[in-house]
Amino acid sequence: MSISTALTSVKNNLTKYIVKGTGVAALGLVAYDSHIMGKLQSDVYSKSGDADACMNAYSNTDYLTSPSIVTSKLKDTVFKWETDNNVRHFVNSAIGYFKGFGTMLVESVVPFGLGLGALLGKGKWAKGSAIGLGIYAAVKIVKDVLGFGHYNDLNRKF
Numbered sequence: 001m002s003i004s005t006a007l008t009s010v011k012n013n014l015t016k017y018i019v020k021g022t023g024v025a026a027l028g029l030v031a032y033d034s035h036i037m038g039k040l041q042s043d044v045y046s047k048s049g050d051a052d053a054c055m056n057a058y059s060n061t062d063y064l065t066s067p068s069i070v071t072s073k074l075k076d077t078v079f080k081w082e083t084d085n086n087v088r089h090f091v092n093s094a095i096g097y098f099k100g101f102g103t104m105l106v107e108s109v110v111p112f113g114l115g116l117g118a119l120l121g122k123g124k125w126a127k128g129s130a131i132g133l134g135i136y137a138a139v140k141i142v143k144d145v146l147g148f149g150h151y152n153d154l155n156r157k158f
Helices: 003-012 014-061 069-084 087-107 109-120 124-145
Strands: none
Touching: 003 014, 014 069, 014 087, 014 109, 014 124, 087 109, 109 124
């Protein structure tokens, strides 16, 4: 296969490559946003779960139903075990990550669907999805990035 034949093949399929590249780019951006939101939510969810568990264990050590040194020492031991427990943090971290990841996927369903259509679609469906992605990106830039058409209560002119 000569270089001129390869260039002709690329030239004939250039639109197809651009459409597929647009789909890959959209899916990559959605995945990146979802991953970052998953990491943030993972941290918040796990630390909130740890704080709640420690507070419950601590409040349990505040009172005794009957005066007993053994019960008091057992409650203190349970409290120390709760504060040193790492398993809960690990599990809550994973739960928080998937909650954040899934939330961001749901919020980005339009570019995700259009990106899948551009990447996996054929013919008119792929081209239509790529055009839809372009329109979506243009509206997103004008509205959210530049701030036109976005109502802001904190920065009102009147």
